Amino acid sequence: MGTLFRPGASFLHRLPAGAKLLALIILVTLISIIATNPLTGIAVLIAILGLFTIAFPANGPALLAKQLWSLKYLLAIIVIPQLLFGSSWPAVAANALRLTDAILLASLFTMTTKNSEMVATIERASQPLKPLGVKPQTLSLAISMAINAIPMIAKFSAQTKEAQLARGVKPTAALMTVPLLVASLKYADDFAEALTARGVEI
Amino acid sequence: MLIDLNAVSVAFDGKTALDGVSVKLDQKRIGVIGLNGSGKSTFARLLNGLVTPTSGLVTVGGINPAKDAKAARRQTGFIFSNPDVQIIMPTVLEDVAFSLRSSGLSTGDIQTRALAVLQRFKIDHLADQAAHSLSGGQKQLLAISAIVVAEPKLIVADEPTAMLDLTNSRRVAEVLLDELEQQVVLVTHDLNLAANCDIILRFAGAKLVEFGEPAPIISAYLAEN
Numbered sequence: 001m002g003t004l005f006r007p008g009a010s011f012l013h014r015l016p017a018g019a020k021l022l023a024l025i026i027l028v029t030l031i032s033i034i035a036t037n038p039l040t041g042i043a044v045l046i047a048i049l050g051l052f053t054i055a056f057p058a059n060g061p062a063l064l065a066k067q068l069w070s071l072k073y074l075l076a077i078i079v080i081p082q083l084l085f086g087s088s089w090p091a092v093a094a095n096a097l098r099l100t101d102a103i104l105l106a107s108l109f110t111m112t113t114k115n116s117e118m119v120a121t122i123e124r125a126s127q128p129l130k131p132l133g134v135k136p137q138t139l140s141l142a143i144s145m146a147i148n149a150i151p152m153i154a155k156f157s158a159q160t161k162e163a164q165l166a167r168g169v170k171p172t173a174a175l176m177t178v179p180l181l182v183a184s185l186k187y188a189d190d191f192a193e194a195l196t197a198r199g200v201e202i
Numbered sequence: 203m204l205i206d207l208n209a210v211s212v213a214f215d216g217k218t219a220l221d222g223v224s225v226k227l228d229q230k231r232i233g234v235i236g237l238n239g240s241g242k243s244t245f246a247r248l249l250n251g252l253v254t255p256t257s258g259l260v261t262v263g264g265i266n267p268a269k270d271a272k273a274a275r276r277q278t279g280f281i282f283s284n285p286d287v288q289i290i291m292p293t294v295l296e297d298v299a300f301s302l303r304s305s306g307l308s309t310g311d312i313q314t315r316a317l318a319v320l321q322r323f324k325i326d327h328l329a330d331q332a333a334h335s336l337s338g339g340q341k342q343l344l345a346i347s348a349i350v351v352a353e354p355k356l357i358v359a360d361e362p363t364a365m366l367d368l369t370n371s372r373r374v375a376e377v378l379l380d381e382l383e384q385q386v387v388l389v390t391h392d393l394n395l396a397a398n399c400d401i402i403l404r405f406a407g408a409k410l411v412e413f414g415e416p417a418p419i420i421s422a423y424l425a426e427n
């Protein structure tokens with residue numbers, strides 16, 4: 001998966017996870033306030049490109065391009081309805097850029113932060129929520145497992161697609177849903193058993 | 203450790219999966235063979251309480267897994283065929299470290315131990331990799347590492363090489379049968395692996411039909427099927 005941790009020795013890798021998380025929250029808030037026209041959005045995008053290059057000197061721009069490409073459907077879903085409802089081009093572009101910038105920053109955070117550090121930070125940050133019934137350890141375990149489930153679901157969807165192509169069926173969203181659901185439920189079942197075997201109470 | 207089954211039967215929704223199995227085992231390498239649906243996995247799952255007997259009694263090292271599943275799972279590690287379902291944490295080292303989360307050790311000690319186990323199975327160069335990016339054989343070695351780090355007394359492996367190619371199967375079998383100091387129960391369709399065990403159990407139609415020296419049992423199995 002593109003957004004998983006990638007080892008590196010950069011300044012951004014060495015920054016403590018808590019500081020990075022705080023910076024991420026502040027930057028995303030700032031972007032949503034100031035990036036109200038396409039030009040600001042593009043300027044921020046260029047700054048993010050700089051950060052990617054600092055984090056991954058060998059292939060920062062390529063990684064950013066990959067992340068951008070993976071956002072194409074999301075952007076289509078957001079841009080098309082706005083245009084249909086008659087928003088102006090600059091407004092739509094500014095919105096799309098704002099969202100893109102925020103997501104790219106968040107993925108830069110996950111790409112430069114080890115899951116274990118992220119989890120520890122989330123556990124610490126969620127301590128104040130304890131009185132509300134939130135269990136920090138359960139929360140962080142759930143987040144780790146969700147991160148882990150993404151490549152599995154991607155694998156099932158590739159397998160389903162191939163199986164349908166092999167049988168001469170053109171895979172569509174409607175045709176994919178049931179097999180994908182069945183595969184995911186089977187995985188969930190087997191995974192639950194493996195968790196139990198490793199002593200996790202569920 | 204003594205694995206003791208006394209007249210154990212298991213039924214799922216009225217359908218018999220194991221029928222009146224009695225056996226005492228203390229060998230170090232215990233192989234389990236039999237056709238699909240004969241009851242091998244049900245037998246294996248009894249040993250750590252993933253399945254509980256409908257009647258009869260199972261004890262492993264004096265612990266009844268149906269009564270004290272927590273203690274049973276601490277002393278018995280379980281390896282499944284599908285390495286994908288066994289990975290809990292996103293990266294290799296974290297997944298191994300996860301097994302020690304309630305050990306009371308410091309974070310530093312946990313990391314050290316986890317890394318030592320990865321070194322032992324020669325996958326320490328993968329420590330920071332995304333676990334899902336590993337090959338099938340590497341994933342299975344990761345699963346074994348994540349079990350071994352918790353130092354169980356017994357390791358049960360249910361067809362651990364079923365999804366692996368020849369080279370990886372050989373490596374995983376070598377680890378399970380030659381390198382581990384623990385007692386191992388190995389369920390397998392690979393009769394070459396079964397032949398290397400100290401004792402084998404053959405299941406057929408939910409019954410334990412014979413157990414003992416591998417060679418004659420394998421010959422009988424081949425002749426019958």
Ligand SMILES: Nc1ncnc2c1ncn2[C@@H]1O[C@H](COP(=O)(O)OP(=O)(O)OP(=O)(O)O)[C@@H](O)[C@H]1O
Pocket residue numbers: 214215218219236237238239240241242243244245
């Ligand atoms: N959870 C379950 N629910 C219902 N039936 C089950 C369950 N687990 C096993 N069975 C049934 O019990 C019987 C024995 O199954 P088991 O999985 O122990 O066989 P096996 O020897 O491991 O087979 P295989 O070689 O295919 O893995 C089979 O008929 C199977 O369908």
Ligand SMILES: [Mg+2]
Pocket residue numbers: 242243244360
């Ligand atoms: Mg089985």
